[in-house]
Amino acid sequence: MSEARIIDGKAFAAKLREQVAADVQALKVEHGVTPGLAVVLVGDDAASQVYVRNKGEQTLAAGMHSETHRLPADVSQDDLLALVGKLNADPSIHGVLVQFPVPDHLKQSDIVAAISPDKDVDGLTVTNAGRLASGLPALTPCTPLGCMMLLKDALGDLRGKSAVVIGRSNLMGKPMAQMLLAADCTVTIAHSRSQDLPGIVRQADIVVAAVGRAEMVKADWIKPGAVVIDVGISRFPSRDPVAAAAGKTRLVGDVAFDEVKAVAGAITPVPGGVGPMTIACLLANTVTAAKRLNGIGA
Ligand SMILES: Nc1nc2c(c(=O)[nH]1)N[C@@H](CN(C=O)c1ccc(C(=O)N[C@@H](CCC(=O)O)C(=O)O)cc1)CN2
Numbered sequence: 001m002s003e004a005r006i007i008d009g010k011a012f013a014a015k016l017r018e019q020v021a022a023d024v025q026a027l028k029v030e031h032g033v034t035p036g037l038a039v040v041l042v043g044d045d046a047a048s049q050v051y052v053r054n055k056g057e058q059t060l061a062a063g064m065h066s067e068t069h070r071l072p073a074d075v076s077q078d079d080l081l082a083l084v085g086k087l088n089a090d091p092s093i094h095g096v097l098v099q100f101p102v103p104d105h106l107k108q109s110d111i112v113a114a115i116s117p118d119k120d121v122d123g124l125t126v127t128n129a130g131r132l133a134s135g136l137p138a139l140t141p142c143t144p145l146g147c148m149m150l151l152k153d154a155l156g157d158l159r160g161k162s163a164v165v166i167g168r169s170n171l172m173g174k175p176m177a178q179m180l181l182a183a184d185c186t187v188t189i190a191h192s193r194s195q196d197l198p199g200i201v202r203q204a205d206i207v208v209a210a211v212g213r214a215e216m217v218k219a220d221w222i223k224p225g226a227v228v229i230d231v232g233i234s235r236f237p238s239r240d241p242v243a244a245a246a247g248k249t250r251l252v253g254d255v256a257f258d259e260v261k262a263v264a265g266a267i268t269p270v271p272g273g274v275g276p277m278t279i280a281c282l283l284a285n286t287v288t289a290a291k292r293l294n295g296i297g298a
């Protein structure tokens with residue numbers, strides 16, 4: 001059997017950003033609306049700083065208004081919620097998100113609950129999660145939205161496919177399962193406590209790994225020809241000791257890529273697979289929110 005097709009999320013995301021930029025231009029010209037995204041970063045987590053900087057740069061590159069609010073790691077919950085309230089009320093802002101993880105003294109669920117569902121471009125509020133689960137128009141979490149785009153591109157029609165999602169987070173596993181269900185897949189949500197995880201995964205035409213354990217999914221877990229989407233990002237010191245000493249890292253997904261690609265039909269790499277889709281979908285969600293807030297048909 002031939003090796004898996006490598007799904008190029010980086011190229012797909014670049015095309016999506018071009019489409020978003022065209023939509024933004026049309027919104028400006030036809031409606032005088034410039035979509036605006038506000039990102040709130042608490043503390044100095046190294047990876048979050050990179051993601052937030054990329055969000056700001058890509059928002060501007062798409063022609064949108066971008067604001068980044070950096071708060072100290074010891075900010076109080078009240079001060080953070082007050083900022084979210086101000087952004088909810090700001091007519092130049094159509095998307096509001098707080099970058100995760102936040103420091104331990106802050107309560108993630110209360111922060112999410114403070115975001116206006118109309119501006120919830122992470123799709124995390126109970127309103128948007130409920131709307132997704134109910135089959136109503138919703139803003140939906142960016143990473144699973146990106147996974148769905150890659151899956152539809154790889155497979156076309158997903159109807160009747162057996163899909164296993166490994167992971168049950170609000171940001172990824174649960175919305176991913178809802179999106180696959182909405183596409184008429186037969187969906188199983190598995191997780192680190194599932195019994196016989198390899199046996200469950202082996203049934204799947206579509207495997208989405210979002211469990212956060214480096215290289216956990218092995219080749220003998222995969223049905224030959226299955227499409228494998230790897231959402232994991234674990235960071236390790238570079239294999240080159242000189243580079244490692246200089247602080248260089250390498251990224252590893254939840255899937256043992258080198259062995260799984262010999263069995264799968266198609267697979268996303270890490271990096272360059274799902275990751276770049278996250279910010280591209282965030283931009284797309286911000287345009288969707290701007291249209292809905294201005295009563296413009298999406
Ligand atoms: N409020 C949110 N917080 C977090 C989210 C989120 O969607 N909303 N997701 C992740 C972080 N994230 C975006 O915020 C994100 C993760 C990864 C990438 C990405 O482009 N990954 C690249 C590798 C980049 C690298 O070198 O580190 C890839 O996989 O190719 C973009 C955004 C958690 N927090």
Ligand SMILES: [Mg+2]
Pocket residue numbers: 090092
């Ligand atoms: Mg302003």
